[in-house]
Amino acid sequence: MSARGTRVSPKFERHTAILRLVEQGTLSTQAEVAEALRAEGIDAVQATVSRDIAQLGLIKVRSANGRLVYALPGAADLRRLDALTAALRTFAGPMVPAGPILVIHTARGVAAPLADAIDEALLPEVAGTVAGDNTIFVAVRDGVSPSDLAHELAHLRDRDADG
Numbered sequence: 001m002s003a004r005g006t007r008v009s010p011k012f013e014r015h016t017a018i019l020r021l022v023e024q025g026t027l028s029t030q031a032e033v034a035e036a037l038r039a040e041g042i043d044a045v046q047a048t049v050s051r052d053i054a055q056l057g058l059i060k061v062r063s064a065n066g067r068l069v070y071a072l073p074g075a076a077d078l079r080r081l082d083a084l085t086a087a088l089r090t091f092a093g094p095m096v097p098a099g100p101i102l103v104i105h106t107a108r109g110v111a112a113p114l115a116d117a118i119d120e121a122l123l124p125e126v127a128g129t130v131a132g133d134n135t136i137f138v139a140v141r142d143g144v145s146p147s148d149l150a151h152e153l154a155h156l157r158d159r160d161a162d163g
């Protein structure tokens with residue numbers, strides 16, 4: 001309950017806890033976020049945590065020890081992610097993990113603008129891109145699964161317009 005005696009919504013309580021936990025800089029996966037919430041007595045399934053992460057606009061950054069962890073975005077991060085979201089919505093077709101790369105299909109002639117948006121987003125999971133006419137090869141960094149990157153890009157593309 002709040003100081004005024006009104007009940008705080010479970011979503012607000014969960015978001016507040018996630019933000020506090022993320023500031024500690026140790027959570028790398030949605031499962032880790034869900035587990036940390038459960039340790040605080042907040043029950044949340046991974047699908048809920050996934051929506052919460054998107055709604056809060058969390059990004060992944062490389063920690064001092066090189067591990068990818070969730071973090072709060074800065075203004076420049078938000079601008080780059082908004083540009084990437086728009087490009088994904090406009091240009092991205094099927095995303096297919098293939099060995100150590102992620103292949104993204106596009107309509108003919110628009111692979112380069114999407115590859116540029118991916119590169120400019122400075123995602124810590126991405127080493128770089130190579131664009132053809134209608135196909136992009138995304139090289140993922142060591143320790144990153146192309147399937148996980150596909151999931152993150154799809155989630156970014158498909159998130160609600162209001163974030």
